[in-house]
Amino acid sequence: MKKNNLLNRRNAIITGVSALGSLLLNGCSESSPPTYGNILRMGDMLTYNAHRTLLPGQSLVKEYAHRDISSFPATGTTNPGDSSRSGFSEDYERFHRKAFADWSLKVEGSVKRPGSYSMTHLQRFPLRKQITRHTCEEGWTAIAEWTGLPLRVLLQDAGILPTARFVNFIAYDGYIDSIDLLDSFHPQTILAYGMNGRNLPVQHGAPLRLRVETQIGYKSMKYLQKIVVTDEFMDNGDYGWAWYTGI
Ligand SMILES: Nc1nc2c(c(=O)[nH]1)N[C@H]1C(S)=C(S)[C@@H](COP(=O)(O)O)O[C@H]1N2
Ligand SMILES: [Mo]
Numbered sequence: 047m048k049k050n051n052l053l054n055r056r057n058a059i060i061t062g063v064s065a066l067g068s069l070l071l072n073g074c075s076e077s078s079p080p081t082y083g084n085i086l087r088m089g090d091m092l093t094y095n096a097h098r099t100l101l102p103g104q105s106l107v108k109e110y111a112h113r114d115i116s117s118f119p120a121t122g123t124t125n126p127g128d129s130s131r132s133g134f135s136e137d138y139e140r141f142h143r144k145a146f147a148d149w150s151l152k153v154e155g156s157v158k159r160p161g162s163y164s165m166t167h168l169q170r171f172p173l174r175k176q177i178t179r180h181t182c183e184e185g186w187t188a189i190a191e192w193t194g195l196p197l198r199v200l201l202q203d204a205g206i207l208p209t210a211r212f213v214n215f216i217a218y219d220g221y222i223d224s225i226d227l228l229d230s231f232h233p234q235t236i237l238a239y240g241m242n243g244r245n246l247p248v249q250h251g252a253p254l255r256l257r258v259e260t261q262i263g264y265k266s267m268k269y270l271q272k273i274v275v276t277d278e279f280m281d282n283g284d285y286g287w288a289w290y291t292g293i
Pocket of ligand 2: 184
Protein backbone atom coordinates (compact mmCIF):
# COMPACT_ATOMS: atom_id res chain seq x y z
CA MET A 47 0.00 0.00 0.00
CA LYS A 48 1.43 3.41 -0.95
CA LYS A 49 2.15 5.88 1.82
CA ASN A 50 -0.51 8.22 0.47
CA ASN A 51 -3.12 5.48 0.63
CA LEU A 52 -2.05 4.65 4.13
CA LEU A 53 -2.42 8.26 5.17
CA ASN A 54 -5.81 8.50 3.47
CA ARG A 55 -6.88 5.34 5.18
CA ARG A 56 -5.70 6.64 8.55
CA ASN A 57 -7.52 9.91 7.95
CA ALA A 58 -10.66 8.02 6.94
CA ILE A 59 -10.50 6.07 10.18
CA ILE A 60 -9.90 9.20 12.23
CA THR A 61 -12.78 10.97 10.48
CA GLY A 62 -14.85 7.86 11.06
CA VAL A 63 -14.12 7.78 14.75
CA SER A 64 -14.85 11.47 15.19
CA ALA A 65 -18.05 11.14 13.13
CA LEU A 66 -19.04 8.28 15.40
CA GLY A 67 -18.16 10.43 18.42
CA SER A 68 -20.50 13.18 17.29
CA LEU A 69 -23.22 10.65 16.51
CA LEU A 70 -22.83 9.21 20.00
CA LEU A 71 -23.18 12.72 21.42
CA ASN A 72 -26.34 13.11 19.39
CA GLY A 73 -27.56 9.80 20.75
CA CYS A 74 -27.83 8.54 17.20
CA SER A 75 -25.60 5.47 17.26
CA GLU A 76 -24.49 2.75 19.63
CA SER A 77 -21.53 0.44 19.87
CA SER A 78 -23.58 -2.71 20.48
CA PRO A 79 -26.32 -4.06 18.24
CA PRO A 80 -29.79 -4.20 19.84
CA THR A 81 -29.61 -8.00 19.72
CA TYR A 82 -26.64 -7.88 22.16
CA GLY A 83 -27.14 -10.28 25.07
CA ASN A 84 -28.93 -12.92 23.01
CA ILE A 85 -26.48 -15.80 22.94
CA LEU A 86 -27.81 -17.08 19.61
CA ARG A 87 -27.25 -13.72 17.95
CA MET A 88 -23.66 -13.05 19.03
CA GLY A 89 -22.45 -12.79 15.42
CA ASP A 90 -24.21 -9.40 15.10
CA MET A 91 -21.74 -7.94 17.60
CA LEU A 92 -18.71 -8.57 15.38
CA THR A 93 -19.81 -6.82 12.21
CA TYR A 94 -21.82 -4.12 13.96
CA ASN A 95 -18.97 -3.17 16.27
CA ALA A 96 -16.37 -3.19 13.49
CA HIS A 97 -18.53 -1.12 11.12
CA ARG A 98 -19.66 1.36 13.69
CA THR A 99 -16.14 1.88 15.06
CA LEU A 100 -14.06 1.96 11.88
CA LEU A 101 -16.27 3.35 9.15
CA PRO A 102 -17.66 6.84 8.89
CA GLY A 103 -21.38 6.26 9.34
CA GLN A 104 -22.24 7.55 5.91
CA SER A 105 -19.35 6.09 3.88
CA LEU A 106 -20.69 4.99 0.50
CA VAL A 107 -20.54 1.51 -1.00
CA LYS A 108 -19.09 1.16 -4.50
CA GLU A 109 -21.30 2.20 -7.40
CA TYR A 110 -20.87 0.65 -10.86
CA ALA A 111 -21.28 1.68 -14.52
CA HIS A 112 -24.15 0.70 -16.83
CA ARG A 113 -21.90 -1.82 -18.61
CA ASP A 114 -21.49 -3.70 -15.29
CA ILE A 115 -25.22 -4.48 -14.98
CA SER A 116 -25.63 -8.28 -14.85
CA SER A 117 -28.42 -10.83 -14.97
CA PHE A 118 -30.25 -10.88 -11.65
CA PRO A 119 -31.86 -13.99 -10.14
CA ALA A 120 -35.04 -13.60 -8.08
CA THR A 121 -35.03 -15.42 -4.74
CA GLY A 122 -37.29 -16.01 -1.76
CA THR A 123 -40.83 -14.89 -2.51
CA THR A 124 -41.18 -14.08 -6.21
CA ASN A 125 -44.92 -13.28 -6.33
CA PRO A 126 -47.07 -12.80 -3.20
CA GLY A 127 -50.11 -12.78 -5.52
CA ASP A 128 -49.67 -16.46 -6.39
CA SER A 129 -52.04 -18.46 -4.16
CA SER A 130 -50.21 -21.71 -4.89
CA ARG A 131 -46.98 -20.46 -3.28
CA SER A 132 -45.99 -19.60 0.30
CA GLY A 133 -46.23 -15.92 1.24
CA PHE A 134 -49.58 -15.49 -0.57
CA SER A 135 -51.45 -12.26 0.17
CA GLU A 136 -54.99 -11.58 -1.04
CA ASP A 137 -54.36 -7.84 -0.73
CA TYR A 138 -51.27 -8.10 -2.91
CA GLU A 139 -53.13 -10.14 -5.49
CA ARG A 140 -55.82 -7.40 -5.69
CA PHE A 141 -53.27 -4.57 -6.04
CA HIS A 142 -51.32 -6.57 -8.61
CA ARG A 143 -54.45 -7.15 -10.74
CA LYS A 144 -54.92 -3.36 -11.00
CA ALA A 145 -51.22 -2.78 -11.82
CA PHE A 146 -50.74 -1.33 -8.30
CA ALA A 147 -52.78 1.78 -9.22
CA ASP A 148 -54.41 1.98 -5.76
CA TRP A 149 -51.49 0.62 -3.77
CA SER A 150 -50.00 2.87 -1.09
CA LEU A 151 -47.27 2.62 1.53
CA LYS A 152 -48.34 3.05 5.15
CA VAL A 153 -46.03 4.91 7.53
CA GLU A 154 -46.76 4.62 11.26
CA GLY A 155 -45.23 4.77 14.72
CA SER A 156 -42.89 7.46 16.03
CA VAL A 157 -43.64 10.05 13.36
CA LYS A 158 -45.55 13.34 13.59
CA ARG A 159 -47.60 12.64 10.48
CA PRO A 160 -48.55 8.95 10.15
CA GLY A 161 -50.36 8.13 6.93
CA SER A 162 -50.20 6.61 3.47
CA TYR A 163 -48.09 7.49 0.43
CA SER A 164 -49.36 6.64 -3.05
CA MET A 165 -46.82 5.80 -5.77
CA THR A 166 -47.48 9.19 -7.42
CA HIS A 167 -46.68 10.87 -4.13
CA LEU A 168 -43.48 8.81 -3.62
CA GLN A 169 -42.33 9.60 -7.16
CA ARG A 170 -42.68 13.34 -6.56
CA PHE A 171 -39.77 13.29 -4.07
CA PRO A 172 -36.21 13.86 -5.34
CA LEU A 173 -35.01 10.54 -6.75
CA ARG A 174 -31.73 8.72 -6.54
CA LYS A 175 -30.32 6.24 -9.07
CA GLN A 176 -27.55 3.87 -8.08
CA ILE A 177 -25.86 0.89 -9.73
CA THR A 178 -24.84 -1.44 -6.92
CA ARG A 179 -23.91 -5.04 -6.22
CA HIS A 180 -26.39 -7.23 -4.37
CA THR A 181 -24.84 -9.98 -2.23
CA CYS A 182 -27.09 -12.86 -1.21
CA GLU A 183 -26.27 -15.03 1.80
CA GLU A 184 -26.66 -18.05 -0.52
CA GLY A 185 -23.40 -17.05 -2.18
CA TRP A 186 -24.28 -15.20 -5.40
CA THR A 187 -23.96 -11.55 -6.32
CA ALA A 188 -25.58 -9.45 -9.06
CA ILE A 189 -25.46 -5.84 -10.23
CA ALA A 190 -28.46 -3.66 -11.08
CA GLU A 191 -29.48 -0.04 -11.31
CA TRP A 192 -32.08 1.01 -8.75
CA THR A 193 -34.25 4.13 -8.84
CA GLY A 194 -36.09 5.39 -5.80
CA LEU A 195 -36.28 7.93 -3.03
CA PRO A 196 -33.88 7.98 -0.11
CA LEU A 197 -35.56 6.50 2.97
CA ARG A 198 -34.29 9.58 4.84
CA VAL A 199 -36.46 11.81 2.65
CA LEU A 200 -39.59 9.84 3.50
CA LEU A 201 -38.78 9.75 7.23
CA GLN A 202 -38.23 13.49 7.25
CA ASP A 203 -41.46 14.09 5.35
CA ALA A 204 -43.37 11.98 7.89
CA GLY A 205 -41.65 13.92 10.69
CA ILE A 206 -39.58 11.29 12.48
CA LEU A 207 -39.65 11.98 16.25
CA PRO A 208 -36.44 12.51 18.27
CA THR A 209 -37.18 9.39 20.36
CA ALA A 210 -37.14 7.13 17.26
CA ARG A 211 -34.36 4.53 17.04
CA PHE A 212 -35.43 1.82 14.58
CA VAL A 213 -37.25 1.60 11.27
CA ASN A 214 -39.26 -1.60 10.78
CA PHE A 215 -40.46 -2.90 7.43
CA ILE A 216 -43.45 -5.15 6.84
CA ALA A 217 -43.93 -6.92 3.50
CA TYR A 218 -46.98 -8.49 1.87
CA ASP A 219 -45.45 -11.98 2.08
CA GLY A 220 -45.16 -11.65 5.87
CA TYR A 221 -41.47 -10.73 5.95
CA ILE A 222 -40.65 -8.34 8.86
CA ASP A 223 -37.28 -6.75 9.54
CA SER A 224 -35.65 -3.59 10.84
CA ILE A 225 -32.59 -1.36 10.50
CA ASP A 226 -31.19 1.32 12.80
CA LEU A 227 -31.19 5.06 12.11
CA LEU A 228 -27.61 5.18 10.86
CA ASP A 229 -28.51 2.79 8.02
CA SER A 230 -31.93 4.44 7.55
CA PHE A 231 -30.32 7.84 6.95
CA HIS A 232 -27.51 6.42 4.79
CA PRO A 233 -27.58 8.20 1.38
CA GLN A 234 -27.74 4.87 -0.52
CA THR A 235 -30.59 3.41 1.56
CA ILE A 236 -33.49 3.91 -0.82
CA LEU A 237 -37.07 2.84 -1.39
CA ALA A 238 -36.78 1.60 -4.98
CA TYR A 239 -39.65 1.65 -7.50
CA GLY A 240 -37.42 1.21 -10.56
CA MET A 241 -34.89 -1.41 -11.67
CA ASN A 242 -32.64 -1.05 -14.73
CA GLY A 243 -34.74 1.85 -16.05
CA ARG A 244 -38.17 0.15 -15.78
CA ASN A 245 -40.80 -0.22 -13.09
CA LEU A 246 -39.69 -2.70 -10.45
CA PRO A 247 -40.75 -6.16 -11.71
CA VAL A 248 -42.96 -8.39 -9.54
CA GLN A 249 -40.26 -11.01 -8.97
CA HIS A 250 -37.94 -8.29 -7.62
CA GLY A 251 -40.45 -6.74 -5.19
CA ALA A 252 -43.03 -4.59 -7.04
CA PRO A 253 -44.19 -1.98 -6.55
CA LEU A 254 -41.66 -0.87 -3.91
CA ARG A 255 -38.67 -2.49 -2.22
CA LEU A 256 -35.98 -1.43 0.18
CA ARG A 257 -32.31 -1.26 -0.83
CA VAL A 258 -29.90 -1.36 2.12
CA GLU A 259 -26.62 -1.32 0.26
CA THR A 260 -24.48 -1.45 3.42
CA GLN A 261 -25.82 -4.88 4.39
CA ILE A 262 -26.30 -8.32 2.90
CA GLY A 263 -29.16 -9.07 0.45
CA TYR A 264 -31.89 -10.29 2.77
CA LYS A 265 -32.08 -6.88 4.48
CA SER A 266 -33.33 -5.39 1.17
CA MET A 267 -36.98 -6.21 1.69
CA LYS A 268 -39.27 -6.68 -1.31
CA TYR A 269 -43.08 -6.06 -1.54
CA LEU A 270 -43.23 -3.24 1.03
CA GLN A 271 -46.59 -2.79 2.72
CA LYS A 272 -45.83 -0.74 5.81
CA ILE A 273 -43.05 1.12 7.61
CA VAL A 274 -43.26 1.39 11.40
CA VAL A 275 -40.82 3.67 13.23
CA THR A 276 -40.17 2.54 16.81
CA ASP A 277 -38.30 3.81 19.87
CA GLU A 278 -37.54 0.24 20.98
CA PHE A 279 -35.96 -2.65 19.09
CA MET A 280 -38.42 -5.41 18.15
CA ASP A 281 -36.60 -8.69 17.55
CA ASN A 282 -38.35 -10.56 14.76
CA GLY A 283 -35.75 -13.30 14.76
CA ASP A 284 -34.64 -12.68 11.17
CA TYR A 285 -35.54 -16.27 10.26
CA GLY A 286 -32.42 -17.55 12.00
CA TRP A 287 -30.09 -15.13 10.21
CA ALA A 288 -28.15 -12.28 11.82
CA TRP A 289 -29.98 -8.97 12.35
CA TYR A 290 -26.89 -6.96 11.39
CA THR A 291 -24.91 -8.16 8.39
CA GLY A 292 -22.69 -5.31 7.28
CA ILE A 293 -20.71 -5.75 4.07
N1 LIG B 1 -40.45 -9.61 1.16
C1 LIG B 1 -39.32 -10.29 0.88
N2 LIG B 1 -38.17 -9.61 0.76
C2 LIG B 1 -37.02 -10.27 0.47
C3 LIG B 1 -36.99 -11.68 0.34
C4 LIG B 1 -38.25 -12.37 0.45
O1 LIG B 1 -38.33 -13.60 0.32
N3 LIG B 1 -39.38 -11.63 0.72
N4 LIG B 1 -35.80 -12.33 0.08
C5 LIG B 1 -34.57 -11.61 0.45
C6 LIG B 1 -33.36 -12.22 -0.08
S1 LIG B 1 -32.71 -13.54 0.75
C7 LIG B 1 -32.69 -11.67 -1.13
S2 LIG B 1 -31.18 -12.27 -1.65
C8 LIG B 1 -33.29 -10.58 -1.93
C9 LIG B 1 -33.55 -11.11 -3.31
O2 LIG B 1 -33.98 -10.09 -4.15
P1 LIG B 1 -34.29 -10.47 -5.65
O3 LIG B 1 -35.36 -11.52 -5.65
O4 LIG B 1 -34.66 -9.20 -6.30
O5 LIG B 1 -33.00 -11.06 -6.20
O6 LIG B 1 -34.51 -10.11 -1.40
C10 LIG B 1 -34.63 -10.15 -0.01
N5 LIG B 1 -35.90 -9.55 0.34
MO1 LIG C 1 -30.64 -13.77 -0.11
